Amino acid sequence: xxxxxxxxxxxxxxxxxxxxxxxxxxxxxxxxxxxxxxxxxxxxxxxxxxxxxxxxxxxxxxxxxxxxxxxxxxxxxxxxxxxxxxxxxxxxxxxxxxxxxxxxxxxxxxxxxxxxxxxxxxxxxxxxxxxxxxxxxxxxxx
Amino acid sequence: xxxxxxxxxxxxxxxxxxxxxxxxxxxxxxxxxxxxxxxxxxxxxxxxxxxxxxxxxxxxxxxxxxxxxxxxxxxxxxxxxxxxxxxxxxxxxxxxxxxxxxxxxxxxxxxxxxxxxxxxxxxxxxxxxxxxxxxxxxxxxxxxxxxxxxxxxxxxxxxxxxxxxxxxxxxxxxxxxxxxxxxxxxxxxxxxxxxxxxxxxxxxxxxxxxxxxxxxxxxxxxxxxxxxxxxxxxxxxxxxxxxxxxxxxxxxxxxxxxxxxxxxxxxxxxxxxxxxxxxxxxxxxxxxxxxxxxxxxxxxxxxxxxxxxxxxxxxxxxxxxxxxxxxxxxxxxxxxxxxxxxxxxxxxxxxxxxxxxxxxxxxxxxxxxxxxxxxxx
Numbered sequence: 001x002x003x004x005x006x007x008x009x010x011x012x013x014x015x016x017x018x019x020x021x022x023x024x025x026x027x028x029x030x031x032x033x034x035x036x037x038x039x040x041x042x043x044x045x046x047x048x049x050x051x052x053x054x055x056x057x058x059x060x061x062x063x064x065x066x067x068x069x070x071x072x073x074x075x076x077x078x079x080x081x082x083x084x085x086x087x088x089x090x091x092x093x094x095x096x097x098x099x100x101x102x103x104x105x106x107x108x109x110x111x112x113x114x115x116x117x118x119x120x121x122x123x124x125x126x127x128x129x130x131x132x133x134x135x136x137x138x139x140x141x142x
Numbered sequence: 143x144x145x146x147x148x149x150x151x152x153x154x155x156x157x158x159x160x161x162x163x164x165x166x167x168x169x170x171x172x173x174x175x176x177x178x179x180x181x182x183x184x185x186x187x188x189x190x191x192x193x194x195x196x197x198x199x200x201x202x203x204x205x206x207x208x209x210x211x212x213x214x215x216x217x218x219x220x221x222x223x224x225x226x227x228x229x230x231x232x233x234x235x236x237x238x239x240x241x242x243x244x245x246x247x248x249x250x251x252x253x254x255x256x257x258x259x260x261x262x263x264x265x266x267x268x269x270x271x272x273x274x275x276x277x278x279x280x281x282x283x284x285x286x287x288x289x290x291x292x293x294x295x296x297x298x299x300x301x302x303x304x305x306x307x308x309x310x311x312x313x314x315x316x317x318x319x320x321x322x323x324x325x326x327x328x329x330x331x332x333x334x335x336x337x338x339x340x341x342x343x344x345x346x347x348x349x350x351x352x353x354x355x356x357x358x359x360x361x362x363x364x365x366x367x368x369x370x371x372x373x374x375x376x377x378x379x380x381x382x383x384x385x386x387x388x389x390x391x392x393x394x395x396x397x398x399x400x401x402x403x404x405x406x407x408x409x410x411x412x413x414x415x416x417x418x419x420x421x422x423x424x425x426x427x428x429x430x431x432x433x434x435x436x437x438x439x440x441x442x443x444x445x446x447x448x449x450x451x452x453x454x455x456x457x458x459x460x461x462x463x464x465x466x467x468x469x470x471x472x473x474x475x476x477x478x479x480x481x482x483x484x485x486x487x488x489x490x491x492x493x494x495x496x497x498x499x500x501x502x503x504x505x506x507x508x509x510x511x512x513x514x515x516x517x518x519x
Contacts, residue, residue, distance in 0.1 A: 036198075036502075040506075043506035
């Protein structure tokens with residue numbers, strides 16, 4: 001008849017015990033490698049990280065923005081915006097600056113692409129004004 | 143509803159943030175207004191002072207800007223209360239402003255009063271303020287050997303501190319290589335070496351192991367700083383080369399001035415945490431006269447109860463929880479080991495053997511404190 005200890009150990013084989021010993025050695029070596037400064041730094045990072053995560057997850061504006069980012073047309077818009085900045089940056093770096101003056105400004109304004117851009121910004125400004133008015137009406141803007 | 147939190151320490155900050163989280167929709171809709179009055183624009187992690195006294199933390203690590211710890215829907219003023227007008231539900235501040243409230247939380251804390259014992263300020267080291275902790279560290283660094291006497295005044299903040307100091311002194315002098323030249327002595331005012339019986343039972347043999355001489359029923363009467371002699375109410379005299387005192391504490395002056403509680407401790411319902419006779423005034427942390435430790439942990443557990451109850455009063459018109467007296471204290475036990483004492487009104491603490499992981503848990507908590515006061519932990 002087996003004793004209670006033998007019964008409780010009967011599920012283990014030598015390999016299991018060896019792995020337990022190895023795990024204990026791993027924990028011991030990690031403990032030996034740690035010191036108070038490491039613990040302080042890790043805890044500080046964790047603490048600040050969790051505070052930041054808490055603020056982000058309770059930021060309604062950010063969550064709304066993330067929901068908007070799920071929409072394909074918004075993702076496409078961001079890609080377009082990014083591409084535009086890349087191309088402009090390249091153009092600026094490779095084109096010499098214009099002479100300046102009223103003449104140059106008029107020439108720039110008569111460019112259909114510039115006019116299209118101004119129209120875009122005017123439309124964005126108009127929509128933003130409506131949105132801000134709505135936010136303040138709901139009491140969320142102050 | 144106007145909720146006024148007086149005091150920006152551990153309890154006040156946790157209550158403010160907890161209420162701001164629970165009552166977010168109500169504050170945005172203008173149904174609830176949360177206001178906090180504090181004496182300082184900075185928040186100190188007070189348990190860190192012990193580490194400063196032993197050179198293990200720099201003073202600037204103890205502070206954060208109070209405003210940075212508060213939720214944005216809390217109206218914060220650095221303007222301490224000069225007068226409580228409980229009959230009118232008003233307080234008047236040092237700047238002369240009057241704040242009205244429907245519910246008020248008093249969390250003004252406590253202060254050490256070493257000047258009430260003759261000779262103590264001149265003759266002893268403390269660590270309950272930044273300046274005194276830095277001074278104590280410098281004195282310890284320069285100490286070359288002799289009799290180090292630790293004596294305890296009552297009541298005092300953080301009951302575990304005297305025990306921790308002994309272990310820290312033992313470690314400090316060992317690390318400096320002069321432990322054999324130092325005699326450590328511990329003097330406690332009641333008939334055992336700690337107010338909590340199980341802590342006393344645990345600490346006594348631990349002290350013996352590290353060679354600390356103990357004496358009980360020793361109540362500090364005065365210090366003869368010139369001749370370096372500590373005198374007790376019981377008539378004994380103890381010469382010393384270095385004297386470290388856990389000074390007597392009192393509640394804040396404004397509480398005593400307005401006759402709200404003897405010694406500055408406000409009579410408080412032990413379960414509801416309301417001021418006796420004033421159901422719309424809550425008292426938390428060191429400010430209470432409750433028979434629980436004056437520690438950040440007690441303040442924390444009380445703050446959670448009070449915040450939940452105030453939020454419930456706003457939402458359903460009734461409180462929902464009682465405070466059970468819960469306290470959780472880390473105990474640094476030397477040799478990079480620590481243990482803890484957890485207890486409440488019904489259950490005394492049962493101390494576990496000290497371990498290194500508990501010491502790291504305590505070090506981690508020193509950093510996590512800021513997460514705690516933000517109302518997250």
